[in-house]
Amino acid sequence: MKRRDLIKYLSMTPVAGAAVLGDITPAHAETGKQSKKPKRDYFKELGVRPFINAAGTYTAMTASLMRPETLEAIKYSADKFCMIDELQDKVGEKIAGIVHSEAAVVTSGAFAALTLGMAGILTGMDPNRVRLLPRLEGTGMKTEVICQKGHAIGYNQALTNCGVKIVMIETMDELLKAINPNTASMHFLHVNADRGQIMHEEWVAVAKKYGLRSSIDIAADVPPVSNLWRFNEMGFDFVAISGGKALRGPQSAGLLMGKKDIIAAARLSMFPRGETIGRGMKVNKEEILGMYVALEEFVKIDHDAEYQLFQTRIDRIKAAVEEVDGVKTKVSHPKLGNCTPTLDITWDAAKIKKDGNQLRAELRSGEPSIQFVGGKDNIGVTAWMLQEGEDKIVAQRLKEVLQKATA
Secondary structure, three states: OOHHHHHHHHHHOOOOOHHHHOOOOOOOOOOOOOOOOOOOOHHHHHOOOOOEEOOOOOHHHOOOOOOHHHHHHHHHHHOOOOOHHHHHHHHHHHHHHHHOOOEEEEEOOHHHHHHHHHHHHHHOOOHHHHHHOOOOOOOOOOOEEEEEHHHOOHHHHHHHOOOOEEEEEOOHHHHHHHOOOOEEEEEEEHHHHHHOOOOHHHHHHHHHHOOOEEEEEOOOOOOOOOHHHHHHHHOOOEEEEEOOOOOOOOOOOEEEEEOHHHHHHHHHOEOOOOOOOEOOOOOOHHHHHHHHHHHHHHHHOOHHHHHHHHHHHHHHHHHHHOOOOOEEEEEEOOOOOOOOOEEEEEEOOOOOOOOHHHHHHHHHHOOOOEEOEOOOOOEEEEOOOOOOOHHHHHHHHHHHHHHHHOO
16 A cells, blocks of 8 residues: 555544454564673763653653653664554543543643544534634634633633633633634633632533533542542543652653544544644653553552552651751642642741742752742642652752751
């Protein structure tokens, strides 16, 4: 089959394409013995400095570290070829079973999941509409998405990338008045649920009553593990989540899960098909398989025991810094997103002579390098990305730097 014929075939159907090329066995099996080479320190070669992560699962900090099982899955698939659609079919079926959804697909992060889910709502299974996105005018596609003002964040651009306009409302009365023939869907942001007047169940109920689709962004909102299926069972038409945060999959992966018709339509806008809004949102076989295994491992964890481990680490750090005169601490337990024990460190400016920016810069440039978050007047600490024993290092270094700042 010629390359352009293969591309034409793939542009027509998202189902498995293995039958097109048949069963091809890799012909590059290594032979002979190889001498062991010393491991290269790539970061050192490049002048990139790794750090202890006491901040959290931030994208700019490369989020989380993958578990050994995930790395093994990535390594397994790295020297084998397969058809992307076939792998997505099989992995999607398994993931849908885990998250209690009709269908699922691995995407290149939560942002891509939002864009592709929105595309699926707009185009349905019409390939002509798929090629038109994000051009909506004169196409017959709907153009508006309703969202609560308290849910307005920059990541909603993932939706507007499809050409839609976000219509902001606050009250139930405003929501009902905003619904019109151009309304494509209603979007909800879970982490900001407490900043809106309309809660999840009401949101879904209104969408269903008026024949609209509903979506929800839960990018960083596990744990609790039940959030993986809670919103699917609640009736949201699609759910978007990051893969590289608490799930500890590849950061370049995420999940789009929800109703079968939307996932099928979304895949028409995904690679490997060309001339689509999602062509550049690639995830290769390594991320697809890695995301599946990461999800498998995540649901097996004793999450209560893990939370207690994080709490013990935070308590150790808290006790150490409280030994410094003028330091105050507060531990919070977020309920909607980034649900992990979080330590906030503040101080008496008359006793600690440096501000938060200076203290964090000193900790980041010290040995070992440690990354925190915070502002001018505080240092924020989480323990869920710390490796075994690193909480002791963090406690010691924080105490040293704060004590030094009292001199």
